[in-house]
Amino acid sequence: MSTSAQLGDRSLFPDLAARSYLAHCAISPVSLPVREAVIAYVDSYARLGVVALGRWLDQRAVLRGALATLIGAGADDIALVSNTTTGVIDIAFAIAWRPGDRVVIFEGEFPANVTPWQQAAATFGLTLARLPLTGFGLPGEGDPGDGLLRLEACLREGARLVAVSAVQFQTGLAMPIPAIAALCRRYDAELFVDAIQGAGVVPIDVSCGVDYLTCGSHKWLLGIEGSAFLYVAPHRVGALVPRLGGWLSHEDPVGFLFGTSPLRYDRALRARADVFEGGAANGAGLAALGAAVELLARLGIPAVHAHVQRWHDAVEPGLLARGFTSLRSPHPGGRSGILALRAPADIDVQGLVRGLASRGVIVSAPENNLRIAPSWPNALSEVPVVLAAIDEARSAATAR
Ligand SMILES: Cc1ncc(COP(=O)(O)O)c(C=O)c1O
Incomplete structure (x- = not known):
């Protein structure tokens, strides 16, 4: 089996049924190396039981390093967690909040990056400020600096975290994270980033001033559901109160199992990102993530991003000609893996999604924004297939 990934080549996905799979922003398909990693994990436990554990602990150490490289961090700043949401919850419940602290969130965000802040607000007496997402670079909204000005006003009033x-997720707008980080630094606020729609397709570098970042596996990283990672900036970790820590969060948590240290309940919690690894991990998911990230590392995220932009460039004119309105940012820095479009008024978008699926084209459409989300395996030769499928699905819907 070849394990080499190449842009525009889906030979590592031999069983993928779709003619064009354009839903990497929802759940990505599983490549052969990812499949084999999961099988190797399960097989090793089938043969060895607990004796297999050491190999997978080593694999997780390598994985932390690979994920750190992906986002410009250090391996010690990465925790392996269950999903994006867990990463948000871990931090929302670990900050040493003062009652009345203000947290800035955005209208239209995916709920994973809202609910935990609402829960933390109710628990710790925080105030949530909800800013609109306008003025950050969507077409027709003028200067992308307008959103930053609004954010700055909120920070000037003393917001604690953004x-x-x-x-x-709806528009595909890549947010100006370095500019937001610079503002947060200027006003001494903390910055939390949900990176699941970016990491793996948009270059991300936490060294611009991101304090916390969480990202699940099953979208642009091309892993499987149920594994994720959390980055914590080293200068923030000491101030956290890991209220949700578990038995593996302590210093020397397993010595009592191997006779190297006695069982105690008073060991300190680690002052390191992996304090959030509180119990047994989803080993199969993390084995999958390891294989997936290895493929991405070989391709390089800037190359994946450029490939996906070529794909969007190729499909967008055909969609505009068919009456769709593109939400793609006119600013190159605002472009991501998602090309989102509003459909002409006569189209039932969810009907179109189903019509496309029955023709082998898989897309998604939250709140009726049609999302075309290819990644590195998608070939440019799929573009005419997609446009033809749209025409067929529309004619079939009109004939009904
Ligand atoms: C921006 C964003 N955050 C989070 C999630 C999912 O979070 P989790 O990994 O916790 O399921 C999604 C999509 O499912 C998303 O689009």
């Missing part, structure tokens, strides 16, 4: 997605 929580934002690297890429907005």
Whole structure:
């Protein structure tokens, strides 16, 4: 089996049924190396039981390093967690809040980056400020600096933390994270980033001043559901109160199992990102993530991003000619893996999604924004297939 990934080549996905799979912003398909990693994990436990554990602990150490490289962090700043949401919850419940602290969130964010802040607000007496997402670079909204000005006004009033997605799930807008980070630094606020719609397709570098970042596996990283990672900036970790820590969060948590240290309940919690690894991990999911990230590392995220932009460039004119309105940012820095479009008024968008699926084209459409989300395996030769499928699905719907 070849394990080499190449842009525009889906030979590592031999069983993928779709003619064009354009839903990487929902759940990505599983490549052969990812499949084999899961099988290797399960097989090793089938043969060895607990004796297999050491190999997978080593794999997780390598994985932390690979994920750190992906986002410009250090391996010690990465925790392996269950999903994006867990990463948000971990931080929302670990900050040493003062009653009345203000948290800035955004209208239209995916709920994973809202609910935990609401829960933390109710628990710790915080105030949530909800800013609109306008003025950050969507077409027809003028200067992308307008949103930053609004954010700055909120920070000037003393907001403690800003929580934002690297890429907005509905519109595909890549948020200006370095500019937001600079503002947060200027006003001494903390920055939390949900990176699941960005990492793997949009270059991300936490060294611009991101304090916390969480990202699940099953979208642009091309892993499987139920595994994720959380980054915590080293200068923030000491101030956290890991209220949701578990038995593996302590210093020397397993010595008592191997006779190297006695059982105690008073060991300190680690002052490191992996304090959030509180119990047994989803080993199969993390094995999958390891294989997936290895493929991405070989391709390089800037190359994946450029490939996906070529794909969007190729399909967008055909969609405009068919009456769709593109939400793609006119600013190159605002572009991501998602090309979102509003459909002409006569189209039932969810009907179109189903019509396309029955023709082998898989897309998604939250709140009726049609999302075309290819990644590195998608070939440019799929573009005419997609446009023809749209025409067929529309004619079939009109004939009904
Ligand atoms: C921006 C964003 N955050 C989070 C999630 C999902 O979070 P989780 O990994 O916790 O299911 C999604 C999509 O499912 C998303 O689009």
